[in-house]
Amino acid sequence: MQEPGIPEDEVGRLKTLHSLNILDTSNDDRFDRYTRISAQIFDMPVAVISLVDQGRQWFKSTEGFEGKETPREISFCGHAILGDDVFEVRNTRHDSRFRDNPLVLEQPHIRFYAGAPLTAPNGHKLGTLCLIDRVPRRLSDEKKVMLKNLADMVVGEMINYVDTETGLDNRNAFVIAGAKCFDVDPAERDFTLLLFDITGVVAAQKDTDWETPPIKTFGRLLREGFSDALSIAYLGREDFCVLLHGDKTIDEAKAISHLCEDARCSIYVGDEFNSFSAFIGRIAYEPDKYDCIEEMLQDADVLFFNRDKQTLPKRHGIRVPVHWRKTIF
DSSP, X not given: OXXXXXXXXXXXHHHHHHHTTOTTOOOOHHHHHHHHHHHHHTTOSXXXXXXXXXXXXXXXXXXXXXXXXXXXXXXXXXXXXXXXXXXXXXXXXXXXXXXTOHHHHSTTOOSEEEEEXXXXXXXXXXXXXXXXXXXOOOOOHHHHHHHXXXXXXXXXHHHTTBOTTTSSBOHHHHHHXXXXXXXXXXXXXXXXXXXXXXXXXXXXXXXXXXSSOHHHHHHHHHHHHTTTOSEEEEEETTEEEEEEEOOTTOOHHHHHHHHHHHHHHHHOSSSOOOSOOOEEEEXXXXXXXXXXXXXXXXXXXXXXXXXXXXXXXXXXXXXXXXXXXXXXX
């Protein structure tokens, strides 16, 4: 058996893959439909969306196969990401690289494999959309083009809902998460938007050569501080929005205080800054005011847009816009 080689851009490739925050996420029909369609179009028993991590290949979606991941060293997809075109193995029993591979000798008993690389906009190969059969096969050139087109569509699904700079949800993903909150009975709707603007943080050290961009660091801290959030999104212009379900056990003020202290220590270079100056606001769902998540986001956009026109008192090192709604931290 021949183990797959390591791409020359491995460090950047893994960085791009991890920035999407898609590894180890739950099943999603947005991706399952592509494996279902691929199995039908190409008349294959197995179709998989496989992402090649550092030591494993992890399956975002499978059709006709129950596994979730395998070691990278036995993966076919590890070979496929080394090139730009569809990687095809027509008969594994006649190929010295794979005939004694555990995936050939055991489940899923691969005899035929064809994988189209999932190529991110920056050129890094994230994994593959692959087809598997238990008998020898061969794809025509026309079908290879079709498989590559489907792979590009899968990548589109990945990046259309993720901000690739921070790894957080983008506005599209946030709207989808928020829409689910409105699917329940109005009497059961209980959720809040927390708004964060760190423009002042970036402006304070605008000439700094950041090792890690502040928005990326702050995004990571948001994920750690609000791990149970329904969605955490980067809206651009150093603006962030967190969608929280109405959990009475969460002390929002305490969580925000810890977040800002961690951000001050993590983001600022040197010790000349003894406070973390950020705009922080809160918009709670009001049944008589909001009929959809887009309306709440419109209010958030207005608050972000008008942030510089306010007088901002300091409280515990946090600059708080006095006009932002009811709760001030």
